[in-house]
Amino acid sequence: MKLDAADKKLLALLQRDGRISTKDLAAEAGMSVSPCWRRVRRLEEAGVIDRYVAVLDRKQLGLNAMAYVHVSLVDHTRETIEAFDDLVQTDHQVIECSSITGESDYVLKVVAHDPEGLEAFIMKRLLAPGLVRASVTNFVLRNTKSGPALPLD
Numbered sequence: 781m782k783l784d785a786a787d788k789k790l791l792a793l794l795q796r797d798g799r800i801s802t803k804d805l806a807a808e809a810g811m812s813v814s815p816c817w818r819r820v821r822r823l824e825e826a827g828v829i830d831r832y833v834a835v836l837d838r839k840q841l842g843l844n845a846m847a848y849v850h851v852s853l854v855d856h857t858r859e860t861i862e863a864f865d866d867l868v869q870t871d872h873q874v875i876e877c878s879s880i881t882g883e884s885d886y887v888l889k890v891v892a893h894d895p896e897g898l899e900a901f902i903m904k905r906l907l908a909p910g911l912v913r914a915s916v917t918n919f920v921l922r923n924t925k926s927g928p929a930l931p932l933d
Contacts, residue, residue, distance in 0.1 A: 781826045786811065788932045790819055791828070795929040798832040835928055843891040845898050846920040849906065850884035854913045864911045873901050884916070895919070 783791070789809045793800060800808075806816035823829045838846070853860055868877040868888060876889035888906075892898040898917070906912060 781823075781828055783828070783932075787819060787823060787828075790816065791823065792929075792932055794820070794829065833928075838891055842893050845892045845895050846923070847890050847898050848918045848920070849888040849890055849902065850880075850916040850918075851886045851888060851906070851912050852883070852914045853885050853911060856885075860911055863909070867905070867909065867911065871901075871905060873897075873905075 786809065790805065793805055793808055802817050802820070803813055805820070806813045809816060811819075820829070838844075851864075853864060864886070868874045868886075873890050873892055874888050875891055878887050879885065880887050890898060890901055892901060898919070902915065902917060906915065
Protein backbone atom coordinates (compact mmCIF):
# COMPACT_ATOMS: atom_id res chain seq x y z
CA MET A 781 0.00 0.00 0.00
CA LYS A 782 1.35 3.42 -0.95
CA LEU A 783 1.31 5.82 2.01
CA ASP A 784 1.14 9.57 1.56
CA ALA A 785 2.29 12.20 4.05
CA ALA A 786 -1.13 12.37 5.74
CA ASP A 787 -1.19 8.59 6.25
CA LYS A 788 2.29 8.70 7.75
CA LYS A 789 1.31 11.53 10.07
CA LEU A 790 -1.73 9.57 11.29
CA LEU A 791 0.36 6.45 11.80
CA ALA A 792 3.02 8.36 13.75
CA LEU A 793 0.35 9.85 16.00
CA LEU A 794 -1.33 6.48 16.54
CA GLN A 795 2.00 4.84 17.37
CA ARG A 796 2.50 7.48 20.04
CA ASP A 797 -1.03 7.12 21.45
CA GLY A 798 -3.29 4.34 20.19
CA ARG A 799 -6.15 5.54 22.39
CA ILE A 800 -6.32 9.05 20.95
CA SER A 801 -9.84 10.03 19.95
CA THR A 802 -10.60 10.51 16.27
CA LYS A 803 -11.39 14.16 17.01
CA ASP A 804 -8.01 14.76 18.65
CA LEU A 805 -6.21 12.70 16.01
CA ALA A 806 -7.77 14.78 13.25
CA ALA A 807 -6.87 18.02 15.03
CA GLU A 808 -3.24 16.98 15.54
CA ALA A 809 -2.98 15.78 11.94
CA GLY A 810 -4.50 19.01 10.63
CA MET A 811 -7.58 17.49 8.99
CA SER A 812 -11.28 17.23 9.61
CA VAL A 813 -12.76 14.30 11.52
CA SER A 814 -14.53 12.42 8.68
CA PRO A 815 -11.54 12.18 6.32
CA CYS A 816 -9.32 11.27 9.28
CA TRP A 817 -11.67 8.46 10.29
CA ARG A 818 -11.87 7.19 6.68
CA ARG A 819 -8.07 7.14 6.36
CA VAL A 820 -7.60 5.27 9.64
CA ARG A 821 -10.30 2.79 8.63
CA ARG A 822 -8.57 2.25 5.25
CA LEU A 823 -5.22 1.68 7.02
CA GLU A 824 -6.87 -0.85 9.34
CA GLU A 825 -8.63 -2.69 6.51
CA ALA A 826 -5.40 -2.82 4.47
CA GLY A 827 -3.59 -4.38 7.42
CA VAL A 828 -1.13 -1.51 7.84
CA ILE A 829 -2.57 -1.11 11.33
CA ASP A 830 -2.45 -4.65 12.62
CA ARG A 831 -3.98 -4.10 16.07
CA TYR A 832 -4.08 -1.76 19.04
CA VAL A 833 -2.33 -2.77 22.25
CA ALA A 834 -1.32 -1.43 25.65
CA VAL A 835 2.45 -1.31 26.15
CA LEU A 836 3.20 -2.47 29.69
CA ASP A 837 6.23 -1.73 31.85
CA ARG A 838 7.73 -5.16 32.53
CA LYS A 839 9.54 -4.02 35.68
CA GLN A 840 6.29 -2.68 37.15
CA LEU A 841 4.96 -6.21 36.67
CA GLY A 842 7.94 -7.72 38.50
CA LEU A 843 9.57 -9.06 35.33
CA ASN A 844 13.06 -7.90 36.26
CA ALA A 845 15.06 -10.33 34.14
CA MET A 846 15.25 -10.42 30.35
CA ALA A 847 17.48 -12.38 28.02
CA TYR A 848 18.05 -13.13 24.36
CA VAL A 849 18.40 -16.87 23.84
CA HIS A 850 20.02 -18.05 20.61
CA VAL A 851 18.78 -21.54 19.75
CA SER A 852 20.04 -24.22 17.37
CA LEU A 853 17.61 -27.08 16.73
CA VAL A 854 18.61 -30.76 16.75
CA ASP A 855 17.49 -31.04 13.13
CA HIS A 856 15.41 -29.17 10.58
CA THR A 857 12.63 -31.64 9.95
CA ARG A 858 9.11 -30.34 9.64
CA GLU A 859 8.14 -32.11 12.86
CA THR A 860 10.95 -30.49 14.90
CA ILE A 861 10.28 -27.04 13.50
CA GLU A 862 6.53 -27.34 14.14
CA ALA A 863 7.11 -28.62 17.68
CA PHE A 864 9.53 -25.77 18.39
CA ASP A 865 7.14 -23.19 16.91
CA ASP A 866 4.36 -24.59 19.09
CA LEU A 867 6.60 -24.39 22.16
CA VAL A 868 7.42 -20.70 21.64
CA GLN A 869 3.88 -19.75 20.58
CA THR A 870 2.37 -21.20 23.74
CA ASP A 871 4.97 -20.10 26.30
CA HIS A 872 4.07 -16.76 27.90
CA GLN A 873 7.68 -15.99 28.86
CA VAL A 874 8.75 -15.85 25.20
CA ILE A 875 7.80 -12.37 24.07
CA GLU A 876 9.55 -12.52 20.69
CA CYS A 877 10.85 -15.30 18.47
CA SER A 878 12.64 -14.85 15.16
CA SER A 879 14.11 -17.34 12.73
CA ILE A 880 17.57 -15.95 11.94
CA THR A 881 20.61 -16.47 9.73
CA GLY A 882 24.02 -17.32 11.13
CA GLU A 883 25.14 -19.90 13.65
CA SER A 884 21.75 -20.18 15.39
CA ASP A 885 18.36 -21.05 13.97
CA TYR A 886 16.28 -18.76 16.23
CA VAL A 887 16.64 -15.95 18.72
CA LEU A 888 14.12 -15.67 21.55
CA LYS A 889 13.44 -12.68 23.76
CA VAL A 890 12.47 -14.09 27.14
CA VAL A 891 11.33 -12.42 30.38
CA ALA A 892 11.12 -13.70 33.95
CA HIS A 893 10.79 -12.40 37.47
CA ASP A 894 14.46 -13.07 38.21
CA PRO A 895 17.53 -14.89 36.81
CA GLU A 896 16.39 -18.11 38.45
CA GLY A 897 13.15 -17.87 36.51
CA LEU A 898 15.11 -17.55 33.27
CA GLU A 899 17.19 -20.58 34.22
CA ALA A 900 14.04 -22.58 34.98
CA PHE A 901 12.57 -21.59 31.59
CA ILE A 902 15.74 -22.63 29.75
CA MET A 903 16.25 -25.92 31.57
CA LYS A 904 12.68 -27.11 32.06
CA ARG A 905 10.79 -25.72 29.09
CA LEU A 906 13.28 -24.97 26.34
CA LEU A 907 15.82 -27.79 26.65
CA ALA A 908 13.77 -30.57 28.26
CA PRO A 909 11.65 -31.48 25.18
CA GLY A 910 14.82 -32.44 23.26
CA LEU A 911 14.27 -30.11 20.31
CA VAL A 912 17.29 -27.89 20.98
CA ARG A 913 20.85 -28.98 20.14
CA ALA A 914 22.51 -25.87 21.62
CA SER A 915 21.62 -22.53 23.12
CA VAL A 916 23.49 -19.37 24.05
CA THR A 917 21.90 -16.94 26.48
CA ASN A 918 22.66 -13.23 26.66
CA PHE A 919 21.24 -11.58 29.78
CA VAL A 920 20.12 -7.99 29.30
CA LEU A 921 21.91 -5.81 31.83
CA ARG A 922 20.24 -2.54 30.92
CA ASN A 923 17.79 -1.60 28.20
CA THR A 924 18.82 1.66 26.52
CA LYS A 925 16.02 1.83 23.94
CA SER A 926 12.76 0.00 23.66
CA GLY A 927 9.53 0.73 21.91
CA PRO A 928 7.03 -0.55 19.43
CA ALA A 929 7.12 2.45 17.05
CA LEU A 930 8.33 1.76 13.52
CA PRO A 931 10.10 4.33 11.31
CA LEU A 932 7.79 5.89 8.74
CA ASP A 933 10.26 7.68 6.47
